[in-house]
Amino acid sequence: MKKEMFKRQFFASVLFVGLSFFAGCTSDSEETNAEAEAVAQNETYQVSTAKGGDLSGEVTGSTGAYVAKVNGVTKYTGSDYVAAIQSAINNLTSGRDTKEWVTVRVSGASGSTGGSLKYVNMASYTGLDFANNTFNANSGDALVIPVWADRKTNIEVKNLKVSGKPRYGIWFKGCTVMNISNITMNIGVPQADLGLGIRVDNSTAATSNLTISGTINITGGDNSIETYGVDGFSIGNVTSSNNAACGVLLNQSKNGTVGTVTGTNNSTTGSVTGYATFRCANNNGPNVVCAKVYSRGSGRGFFSVTGSNGCTVNTVDIANTAIQGILLQNASNTKVLAGTVSNGHPNVQHQSATNCSTKVNGQTYTAVNGTW
Template sequence: MTRLSFLASVLAFASSVYAQCGSGSPDAVVDGSVNSFTATKGSQQLYSGSNYRTAIQTALDSISSGQRVSVLASGSIGATTIDISSGKTFEGCGTIDVGYNSGRGAIRAIDQSGVSIPYLKMTGSPYFGLQFSGVSDLTLGQIEMDLSDGLGIRFDRDGAPNSNVEMDSITVTGAGSHAVEIWNIDGLTINEVIAQDVGECGLLIQNTINAQVGLVDGTNVATGVGYATLRFANRNGRYADGSYPDNINVDRVVSRGGGRGIFCVSESGGAVIGAIDLQDNGNNAILIENCYNVNIKSGTVQGGGEVRIAARSEFENTRDISLSLEVNDNTVRESPCGENMTFDITGNAALNIC
């Protein structure tokens, strides 16, 4: 299957899944159109007026844990924030347009548990589209963000840690920063992240352990900057005892153009990547710098920037790296020499390894 037909099939699948949004009997519903929105709970009208955000927040505040709000209407919340509390399900069936609210997500859950967002379509230029910290048992389903700036999904660096986070399909286009930025999660499962025309990372995972990721697919991600389609940073994969057992598992990485394809840095590791398909990355196709126990088991690198093993003096040297790849029209370079390195490189790449 060509990559174009793959993306088309993803979009077709997402459309069919989205048809289920709002189905059954939601506990509260937001409906209407521009300047005329209603929030209802059963037969009770909770809100009627021109403020789309007020209609949504009123509906959310009216339900209890274990109940669901379906936002059928499309509209703009402007530079405001929607807060979701524990145990509630929020369905964005219409398109929610958002503005820039400095330091805040357009939709967020902070120090909550059991929040579910099975569907969401978002446009606009947020500071963060979705913002989380201190969450447990969070579920994100079909999330589509067609942005003109900002950052897509953010788990905060300085907030409380998170646990047991699941994401199905995350598609982000046009973000000025990262599509998905992860901090401080123990127990992360992602089916796929698809990022296109994104200014920084497609998927950035930091200080996280016990993660399982299916596909990371980036097109024109991180052009002209040092970020990557997939980046591990800030002791990602490191256990509390300082060890790096295999615990960050990624099935497949696809990257076309943009900046780096894969980047591991700043004492991260414990990562196993099953297969890669990198082409024409404008910076390093792969950069592994001061990382420990990283295994890329198969795949291809075609052209683009070099495959590089590196290290900075302020951290322990890079060690326990295994690369089994076909690399063409490129260079594989190890400088400085790492420790316990395994290279199984085929293709026409020039090898400059220890």
């Protein structure tokens, strides 16, 4: 009798434990489903609100007969190269915050300006790929700017060739997050102090985050690359030749790097021979590093002036300058770490140079004033 009661109690206990286990499993499953539902709801709330990225434009055709399309839909047909490119840009997603691209698959010319500035006006979050085609600034005046932007962000231009006599080949002012790559120019000077290759400045708003990369080869014109008031920049290797001013000119720009500046006959085609292959001016700096200056037959090789400070040039190879190979004038905390200078007039000069040093030709020069 006692054994029978024990068996009944045992089986009842097993049954109770089993039911409890089963109930626990059901509860865990329900909790898991609830968690999954909560995650799904949370993901719904976190869906991206980015606008744009779905449209792309292109410009095709032939000289005098251009076609602009966006996602295959024709937006422009006509003879104006600038208008065709502009139409493609204007018909991308309005108010986008994701970059969309226009590819220009044909070369063209600016044509007449009608007496007003004529340019392709970049929009924010826009990339412009010229696919190695040429924009010819042939207006006969100083009013053509192939690519222009004012107070825009996240803009990019690449694979562009420029010929003729532009006011500037590319001009970005008051912009942020700019990328320029693979640019070739063979340009003239439409009038004194114009005909620049690439200019980026803060004339309308604070300007920051500039990247210039790839193959940059600019022949003729005024300054090949000029910045004014840029905070944060990375300029890669630059080749500049046969122009009226500098290879690379940095004004009031800080926190940046420059690769190798290769200059031939910089500042030799105009009336002024005092510009340089690489020049820092107008309170440029601090925190600027240039990897190398290679200069042949230019006005100067490296020139730092007008309160510029905090620039380091890792090495130089400068020869046959019209005047000084290196001139540090009213500069501070500026250093040339190594290299050679030959056939300068003189090779090196310091003039009101504070905490500066020039180490070339096996010698180190640190005097505030001196000629070597």
